[in-house]
Amino acid sequence: MESQPHVALISSPGMGHLFPSLELATRLSMRHHLSVTVFIVPSRSSSAEYKVIAAAQAAGLFTVIELPPADMSDVTDSTVVGRLSITMRRHVPALRSAVSALTSLPSVLIADIFATESFAVADEFHMAKYVFVASNAWFFALTIYVPVLDKQINGQYVDQKEPFHIPGCEPVRPCDVMDPLLDRTEPQYFEYVRIGTEIPSSDGVLVNTWDDLEGRTLASFRDWNLLGRIMKSPVYSIGPIVRQTGGKKGGASELFNWLSKQPGESVIYVSFGSGGTLSSEQMTEVAHGLEMSGQRFVWVVRAPKVRSDATFFTTGDGTEDQSEAKFLPDGFLERTSEVGFVVSMWADQTAVLGSPAVGGFFTHGGWNSALEGITNGVPMVVWPLYAEQRMNATMLAEEVRVAVRPKELPTKAVIGREEIAAMVRKIMAEEDEEGKAIRAKAKELQRSAEKSTAEGGSSFENFARVVKLWRENRV
Structure with a gap:
């Protein structure tokens, strides 16, 4: 007998995390008719963010709960990843209290990559644990492979002469590494290694990309000889998830x-x-x-x-x-x-x-x-x-x-x-030949993106597949 799952999402502060999380919640509610609760940790520094939250609440498609602010007065780390990680860690008790106060307990918790420490709450309330990666599969591949690189690489990543090889993926040039890898002595580096270690303990990962865009990288997660030995749980490409236009207001x-x-x-x-x-x-x-x-x-x-x-x-x-x-x-x-x-x-x-x-x-x-x-x-x-x-x-x-x-x-x-x-x-x-090819490829990729999320498309089917698992109470 299938049951109707109640899905909870927790989003980190910042528009870059908030927008895709709310759009994901919208799709779960409108397309799959699920009951959804979104827990938000606002940055409390942007009127635009408050407007987005208010609009989501007014739409009434899902429940939005703002977690009470945690004390951050003693935090001196100003790096993005460091501060986000500390912020989300300190909001775990508030999330626990908010979940326990719900009249209907969620059966699934979806956390963004900075909220993996909320898995402890999911375990306490017997929820399936999923991660939502609002970025691409290549970024995600590097994220879960960083704990391996941490043991392999001596010295700073940016000082290496050769690209970093990730099994089954395009190599990453030292000059292209993400911010937390720029200095291995900073706290945000160790936070990032922790995140890369915790994500594989989830029951699955939802990535904001699609098969035609990153087929090779996505295939590496399914191959035990490549990234499959690290990420043993399934990885679902469900994108592109983009916010809908707010109109000319x-x-x-x-x-x-x-x-x-x-x-x-x-x-x-x-x-x-x-x-x-x-x-x-x-x-x-x-x-x-x-x-x-x-x-x-x-x-x-x-x-x-x-x-x-x-x-x-x-x-x-x-x-x-x-x-x-x-x-x-x-x-x-x-x-x-x-x-x-x-x-x-x-x-x-x-x-x-x-x-x-x-x-x-x-x-x-x-x-x-x-x-x-x-x-x-x-x-x-x-x-x-x-x-x-x-x-x-x-x-x-x-x-x-x-x-x-x-x-x-x-x-x-x-x-x-x-x-x-x-x-x-x-x-x-119009007369630039290289530009002409770039413009043509942009139109081609637009059609590919539309096809992936339409009924029968790869992302549509992946989304339906994971929702079916939730309805069957299987992870």
Whole structure:
């Protein structure tokens, strides 16, 4: 006899974790008619985050419970992975209390990768334990293989001369490793090794990718001679899971009115994510590069910061002085007023990318943004700043071939205006042959993504398969 499972999700702070978790909950509720409870640990630093949470609560598709804040006053670790790990660890008692207070106990707990210590709560309440990887399978492969590399590699990863070989996957170049691997002496490195060790104890993993995109990597998890000996539980590709457009609302109407007057696929959208910022010098070069390219653009401008990840926990509430002229070169706004539209702090990215006028995406390459570009068939300029974005940029530009990237890492050097202009023209200009191939591949991948999540597609079937296991009370 099949039972109707009650599924609980726990999401880490930050828009990059919150959006995919809420979209996953939406699909579990709407497509599979499951009862879903989402436990959220808000960053409490962004009005945009509160609006997203409020919208999810108002939609009524699932229950949203904000866990009470844990005391973080003594935490000095400012690294993203370190602080996220400590935050989620300190919220385990609150999660335990919240679960015990539910009238219907969940039978499945889905944790994002920073919440694996919540498995202890799942065990206490006899819940199946799953991990939701909001990034790609290559990133996930490196994550679970890091405990092996930790024993194999001497010295710093970035100082190694040869790429790191992961069984059945593309090698990872030392310069592309994610942030927690940049310094093995930092606490966030040890947190990451712990995460890589804990994930295989789950009953299964849901990854935000699809078979056509990463078939070789996904196959490595099923092969005992490759990653299957580490990740013994099944890995399900269920993506792409991307947020749905919020529509043309509020203050954004002026932007969408402007877009509606532009020729088809003539505009490049420039945004470095909710946690991505540029130095003043680099912002000046981007401005001049956009102007030199001669292409129409929409640019979401944020105040320059010293560190590229400085806004991860403070995504802004729009109350700061965000006068564009304060950060941009003298006369830039006037000179580009006919071809450009500058937005302060935030724009509805999914709606912008879905506009018929948009034909390119200048992005930090976070996986959520990369998927939003792919699912809209938009070629990209990838500009990696932090986290796993260097790996994403390599994958998108060199393996998938839907993007171009700078010759040097933006975190290592200031990228000049001439190179920026050339990258923009390459993906936007009709006469560029390499760009033409990139644009065609973007459209091809868009069709592949649509097919994967449609009925009968690989991700659709994988999703149905795991839900069937939950209904049968099998893990």
